[in-house]
Amino acid sequence: MKDIQDENLRRQLINDSGYKDMFSIAVINETRLLYIAAGDYIVKEGSQPQHLFYLARGRARLHATLSNGRVSLIDFFGAPCFIGEMELINERHDPRAVQAIEACWCLALPMKKFRAMLLNDATFLHSLCVALIRKNERNIVSLTQNQSFPLTHRLAAFILLSQHDDVYREKHTQVSEYMGVTYRHLLYVFARFTREGYLQKAGASYVIKNKQALAALASEMNPGDPHQFTDDILSARK
CATH class of the missing domain: 1.10.10.10 (Winged helix-like DNA-binding domain superfamily/Winged helix DNA-binding domain)
Structure with a gap:
């Protein structure tokens, strides 16, 4: 994971991904641009993320290691979407691994500094609700397809x-x-x-x-x- 110091690219991804519309509080100046190469991890299993990530470009997979040592695929993510929102809401949530399938560009907001503000930001919470509804709809479609x-x-x-x-x-x-x-x-x-x-x-x-x-x-x-x-x-x- 690399911190990218390219202000033009950062601004472009912020504008193109709809990131700034997800918040009513001022987050842009504190938002970092991170590059994650294919195969690298955005979130490591069992390690609390230090940032709330917004996948602005790329694809990633979610997986977990079971008690018997087997690795189980759980889900796939495509831009744009939040990563780390479960850990933001629940600090006790056990993080699962999020691995880049291809080169990913993430906008990252320091979680510790912004947690309280984000959890009191109605615009952000609405954005999360919409994202969760879409994820649930996708899971329903996937289940239906598996059966049909x-x-x-x-x-x-x-x-x-x-x-x-x-x-x-x-x-x-x-x-x-x-x-x-x-x-x-x-x-x-x-x-x-x-x-x-x-x-x-x-x-x-x-x-x-x-x-x-x-x-x-x-x-x-x-x-x-x-x-x-x-x-x-x-x-x-x-």
């Missing part, structure tokens, strides 16, 4: 969501658990995608060879705009 669509569609969407630079590196054991399918079933669909030329095996990873085909499968799960998911995925690295 075959693994081919869901896995296509997952690959596009978690890839970095057109390379997929997730562990099969974690993904099979996250998606609620057997390890064998997951391998079967990966083998199918490889045979059909969507993916190419490269050691423990897969190179995406036909992103449009995967996006077409994934977009079938979107009953609203069948093209929106494709557009979002194909522009995810911009």
Whole structure:
């Protein structure tokens, strides 16, 4: 994680991400710009974050280590969104790991200094409520899709969501658990995608060879705009 001293970029991300509209108190001058490389951690598991982060650009994953030592995938984040809001609200909350999937740019506000002010800022609290409602809606949609669509569609969407630079590196054991399918079933669909030329095996990873085909499968799960998911995925690295 690097502190970036680029005032023009900081101002651009503040304006473009809608950050300043999240607060009624003065936070801009105290907001730092941080760069997190792909694979690095925004929040380390078990370590209380020192900042409230606002992901202005990039994608990240949330995961936790279970008592048996297994790592469990929990969720994925895409800009713009807050990270660390649970620890802001509840200081006793046990932080889970938030890891950058790709290069991430975060706007960061010192948590200790601003906690009391933020928890009394109606605009900020409203912003958090809206974010939580959207997250809940997304989880409901995800649950419905898990029950209604075959693994081919869901896995296509997952690959596009978690890839970095057109390379997929997730562990099969974690993904099979996250998606609620057997390890064998997951391998079967990966083998199918490889045979059909969507993916190419490269050691423990897969190179995406036909992103449009995967996006077409994934977009079938979107009953609203069948093209929106494709557009979002194909522009995810911009």
